[in-house]
Amino acid sequence: MTFDKRKIVLISAVSLATLASVVAIVPPRPDGAGASRGLFAARTPETPKPASLVSSNANEVRLAEAVDTVATAGTKAVETVEANAVAPAVAESAAQQNRALKDGLNWTFGGKPQRGWAIYVPLIQRLIGTEDDAASAGFAASVARWQKRVGLAASGVLDEATLMRMISTWQARRRKGSTYPRPDELLTVPAAEFWDSSRADDLRQVERQTYAAYKRMLAAAVADSSVQLASRNGELAASEKYLKIISAFRSREYQDRLRKLEPNAGRGALAVNSPHFTGRALDLYVGGEPTITKDSNRALQTQTRAYRWLVRHAERFGFCPYFYEPWHWEYCAP
Numbered sequence: 001m002t003f004d005k006r007k008i009v010l011i012s013a014v015s016l017a018t019l020a021s022v023v024a025i026v027p028p029r030p031d032g033a034g035a036s037r038g039l040f041a042a043r044t045p046e047t048p049k050p051a052s053l054v055s056s057n058a059n060e061v062r063l064a065e066a067v068d069t070v071a072t073a074g075t076k077a078v079e080t081v082e083a084n085a086v087a088p089a090v091a092e093s094a095a096q097q098n099r100a101l102k103d104g105l106n107w108t109f110g111g112k113p114q115r116g117w118a119i120y121v122p123l124i125q126r127l128i129g130t131e132d133d134a135a136s137a138g139f140a141a142s143v144a145r146w147q148k149r150v151g152l153a154a155s156g157v158l159d160e161a162t163l164m165r166m167i168s169t170w171q172a173r174r175r176k177g178s179t180y181p182r183p184d185e186l187l188t189v190p191a192a193e194f195w196d197s198s199r200a201d202d203l204r205q206v207e208r209q210t211y212a213a214y215k216r217m218l219a220a221a222v223a224d225s226s227v228q229l230a231s232r233n234g235e236l237a238a239s240e241k242y243l244k245i246i247s248a249f250r251s252r253e254y255q256d257r258l259r260k261l262e263p264n265a266g267r268g269a270l271a272v273n274s275p276h277f278t279g280r281a282l283d284l285y286v287g288g289e290p291t292i293t294k295d296s297n298r299a300l301q302t303q304t305r306a307y308r309w310l311v312r313h314a315e316r317f318g319f320c321p322y323f324y325e326p327w328h329w330e331y332c333a334p
């Protein structure tokens with residue numbers, strides 16, 4: 001009796017193990033509905049379907065990220081198909097057009113005519129995942145891959161529609177709303193950490209988490225010798241201007257005062273609902289005239305080592321850029 005019982009138990013265990021291994025080898029069916037489809041999509045050597053994935057513009061960013069996830073999941077086939085988004089000859093001709101559009105494309109932003117997209121090249125390179133020169137065939141091929149991902153025609157030409165889509169992607173990542181901080185959510189930063197060390201106490205307030213993230217980011221920038229920041233004991237040297245805070249929390253009263261003092265000031269200063277109300281927006285010194293939107297000034301700023309470092313690394317510390325103002329960074333972590 002005891003022997004029989006043991007035998008039954010043994011047989012059952014073997015059958016269960018066999019069943020388990022059979023289940024493990026049989027792949028999910030390609031036509032499987034619902035939950036198994038996602039799993040299959042990740043395994044199959046098939047391109048994600050950008051057209052169906054990005055049918056809705058409103059969901060553009062989330063969907064592009066979904067495609068990114070699939071693309072980085074390790075499926076070599078996806079990379080191969082994406083690399084062939086445009087043929088070499090097409091990429092070369094797109095590069096020629098990009099060479100002209102870089103400084104010549106006419107578009108508008110905030111009701112103001114704009115020319116070219118050269119100023120935004122570092123952000124564009126970051127977005128489309130390339131370090132290739134904006135006039136190169138490699139850059140055009142990366143533009144085409146990105147266009148394909150977001151459901152645009154994969155021409156490799158950085159035309160107005162593509163630029164607009166890039167801008168809406170950047171803008172969608174910024175802080176939503178402008179909640180006014182409670183007094184205990186703000187702290188006053190030492191004067192020496194400001195670009196203008198004579199700035200008044202009430203103008204040196206920053207939201208606490210934002211400040212902590214800024215300090216972590218600053219330490220990383222100082223430690224990175226390629227940025228060439230002057231430092232002392234791992235901290236930014238007093239003499240160093242780059243990456244110091246120009247402006248952070250701005251109260252409604254202060255913003256009103258600015259408006260009265262400079263009736264012709266730029267859009268940023270006039271903003272009735274500025275992200276600076278949150279204490280989570282930082283204007284950082286990235287070169288040139290600190291916060292002047294003139295094209296020549298912004299072109300200079302976006303060439304500096306400090307700015308380029310921010311474009312590559314700020315996201316890691318929770319900061320996202322405002323594409324139009326190289327100095328303006330917002331703490332976007334929840």
Ligand SMILES: [Zn+2]
Pocket residue numbers: 268276281282283327328329
């Ligand atoms: Zn700002």
